[in-house]
Amino acid sequence: MKQSQITYWCHEIIRSQAVKEGFYIDATMGNGNDTLMLCDLAGAGGKVLAFDIQEEAITRTKELLDQHGMLDYAELILDGHEHMDRYAELQSADVICFNFGYLPGGDHQIATSASTSVEAIKKGLGILKSGGMMSLCIYSGGDTGFKEKERILEFIKELSPQEYTVIVNEYYNRGNCPPVPVFIFKR
Ligand SMILES: C[S@@+](CC[C@H](N)C(=O)[O-])C[C@H]1O[C@@H](n2cnc3c(N)ncnc32)[C@H](O)[C@@H]1O
Numbered sequence: 200m201k202q203s204q205i206t207y208w209c210h211e212i213i214r215s216q217a218v219k220e221g222f223y224i225d226a227t228m229g230n231g232n233d234t235l236m237l238c239d240l241a242g243a244g245g246k247v248l249a250f251d252i253q254e255e256a257i258t259r260t261k262e263l264l265d266q267h268g269m270l271d272y273a274e275l276i277l278d279g280h281e282h283m284d285r286y287a288e289l290q291s292a293d294v295i296c297f298n299f300g301y302l303p304g305g306d307h308q309i310a311t312s313a314s315t316s317v318e319a320i321k322k323g324l325g326i327l328k329s330g331g332m333m334s335l336c337i338y339s340g341g342d343t344g345f346k347e348k349e350r351i352l353e354f355i356k357e358l359s360p361q362e363y364t365v366i367v368n369e370y371y372n373r374g375n376c377p378p379v380p381v382f383i384f385k386r
Pocket of ligand 1: 231253270299301302379
């Protein structure tokens with residue numbers, strides 16, 4: 200049932216929009232699964248930047264990319280995604296991918312947070328090209344709580360429809376705070 204996983208859906212939509220050898224940003228590197236998928240899209244001729252605030256994420260992602268012979272395709276940055284404007288030009292990225300929460304298998308107390316996540320989305324929207332897309336996997340409940348999800352959904356609801364198409368998906372018949380996949384297309 201891999202089709203029902205949030206990451207599977209987000210990857211499918213990203214792939215459907217991907218530009219060969221484009222510029223991709225993974226705003227939450229974690230174990231590197233999204234970075235690896237973006238490197239596969241970018242290939243040797245494209246560019247991938249990946250951010251995380253934990254050394255552990257960099258180490259795990261390096262290992263994963265190395266196993267797939269893609270270590271040279273990405274720049275792994277130990278910094279918060281709320282600073283991504285220090286590393287990427289306005290209107291330059293084809294896809295920006297966020298997968299909020301904590302590092303699976305790591306410390307649940309070190310996680311994305313409402314204020315920096317909203318700040319990073321704002322900056323990311325400026326960095327996206329016209330025609331580019333942003334993917335958000337939003338989690339809630341448990342150690343994550345609800346504040347981040349609420350703040351993100353409030354923020355994206357106010358985005359101008361002249362500038363962005365915002366699609367919020369729902370696992371309609373699933374209980375226990377299911378994840379929310381969101382896609383934002385920049386016109
Ligand atoms: C759910 S994990 C990401 C999963 C990852 N994309 C993957 O494929 O395995 C969320 C990650 O966000 C990181 N994170 C937390 N705050 C951050 C911030 N301000 N900037 C960048 N990454 C952050 C955490 O350290 C954690 O590794």
